[in-house]
Ligand SMILES: [Fe+2]
């Protein structure tokens with residue numbers, strides 16, 4: 528199979544099982560390719576893009592099994608969009624280096640693992656994929672992804688970057704409610720997402736003009752109203768951006784970034800949960816007292 532055929536398979540096959548087909552380790556020669564920008568993916572009826580608002584449950588409600596399932600449904604949707612959009616990028620930017628293409632394929636394989644983990648766990652909570660409408664948050668931005676650098680700035684540095692915060696926030700929230708198993712899934716995914724952001728950073732760094740910082744370059748690749756606010760969670764773990772290879776300019780720039788939406792975030796949904804400025808790592812999974820320590 529050629530990489531472009533595989534990418535089309537992920538985008539144009541209807542079933543989830545097809546979208547979960549892992550990438551091959553060997554690929555046929557591609558030949559000359561023209562950029563192909565697929566407008567939207569083919570999906571089953573239950574997973575069509577929806578404009579209906581389905582709110583993510585509040586953290587304080589994660590003591591309820593159904594709220595856990597619905598939360599993971601949101602995350603599963605993000606993983607599905609990530610799989611599709613890395614496939615989309617393979618077709619939209621056929622001229623990028625082999626190492627970037629291989630990086631995208633590795634990311635796809637990991638997003639597929641994430642999606643499987645979420646699906647399994649949410650099924651155990653009684654929620655099936657497509658039980659609630661799915662938004663198309665990431666797909667809405669493809670018109671801005673005119674170059675591979677802009678693609679990376681939006682998908683990797685912004686959405687996957689924000690996920691570094693959210694995976695930590697939710698790991699803590701699930702632990703708070705005693706759900707160690709789901710917290711572990713969040714931490715496993717966090718570790719992979721650090722690698723994904725790193726791949727985005729590599730693409731960004733190659734494009735930085737001399738005397739400019741990674742933060743300035745990132746800012747130049749995205750435009751209002753798509754702002755850096757979307758690159759962080761309502762609790763910001765700056766250290767995770769350092770882990771991904773971003774500079775202090777970026778870490779601090781993002782920390783202090785504000786726009787007119789910043790103060791509209793409602794933190795009341797946290798209830799009693801106090802998010803701690805401590806990053807949970809894979810090594811913490813070996814510690815049976817993890818849950819108790821986090822309380
Ligand atoms: Fe992921």
Ligand SMILES: [Fe+2]
Nearest residue numbers: 609687720723
């Ligand atoms: Fe990712």
